[in-house]
Amino acid sequence: MRAIIAPNEMSSICSDLRSKDRTIGLVPTMGALHEGHLVLVKASLKMNDITVVSIFVNPLQFDKHEDLANYPMTLDSDLAKLEAIGVDYVFQPSAEQFYVDEPIVSISFGRMETVLEGEFRPGHFGGVGVVVSKLFHIAQPDHSYFGLKDLQQFLLIKRMGQDLAFPVKVVGVETKREASGLAMSSRNLRLSEEGREIASKIQVGLKLSEKSILDNKEPGLVKQEALTFYQKVDELKVEYLELVDGETLMPIDNYEEISELAVCFAGYVEGVRLIDNLYLRLK
Ligand code: AMP
DSSP: OEEEOOHHHHHHHHHHHHHTTOOEEEEEEOSOOOHHHHHHHHHHHHHOSEEEEEEOOOGGGOSSHHHHHTOOOOHHHHHHHHHHTTOOEEEOOOHHHHOSSOOOOOOOOGGGGSSHHHHHSTTHHHHHHHHHHHHHHHHOOSEEEEEGGGHHHHHHHHHHHHHTTOSOEEEEEOOOBOTTSOBOOGGGGGSOHHHHHHHTHHHHHHHHHHHHHHTTOOHHHHHHHHHHHHHTSTTEEEEEEEEEETTTOOBOSSOTTOSEEEEEEEEEETTEEEEEEEEEEOO
16 A cells, blocks of 8 residues: 655646546545545445545644644544555545645535535535535546435535546445444544434434335434434434435425435434434435
């Protein structure tokens, strides 16, 4: 495994690989790697000749400075994990190298970034759009892998790929969970044992919604049932819970003409903000 710091070097390595017809898989991450990230990496290793994992804590996507300053950094253990599963390249530029000049170009996703995470994290997806575009240009991947845990991010990047004709297939990967059902996240490290127990109820509520949807209960009722369930969980504070079209992210009031559906959750346990979702293909 080679660790590359300079964007120009990463770019010329990838151009060279492409000229030799090697397929490239890119997994963008911000480090602090856990099993959830490694599922994406393994999917890339399976589908491509070469796997590039980027580790870059992107300042443009943080709306709160303290979140950026406190973002966990575990570079040595990240590199060991990636090397152990056979990754070819890790791209780990500094912010100064990645953004020599602060970008003046912005990316906006219209209505799709005004809902869910976009509503509560202004500017977040614009920052994600810029970093991912730049990573696509540098690594020139055939495939790039994103977790369905961050469903809105996956859908926006997929749409960006189509709208701007990036020659990359954006692949969504199932959420990896703890045995308790809690979605893996670097934020879980900030929870106590009891906090993790409380947080595992997020998935219980989502499963309840899944059953009600499959029983064809109407969306308003499904939402109400889930909110009632969460209200009874002490120390769990819901920020939003929405049933949305799993392609457009717009709220739904019936299941007609919908092929994908998502129930999206955001909330707080012990002051830690957690997100999760249920993603269902109906047709
Ligand atoms: P991050 O480092 O948090 O930006 O995450 C990098 C990628 O890993 C994103 O595409 C996330 O959606 C994905 N990811 C994070 N946690 C999980 C998980 N538990 N299961 C699957 N993918 C995940």
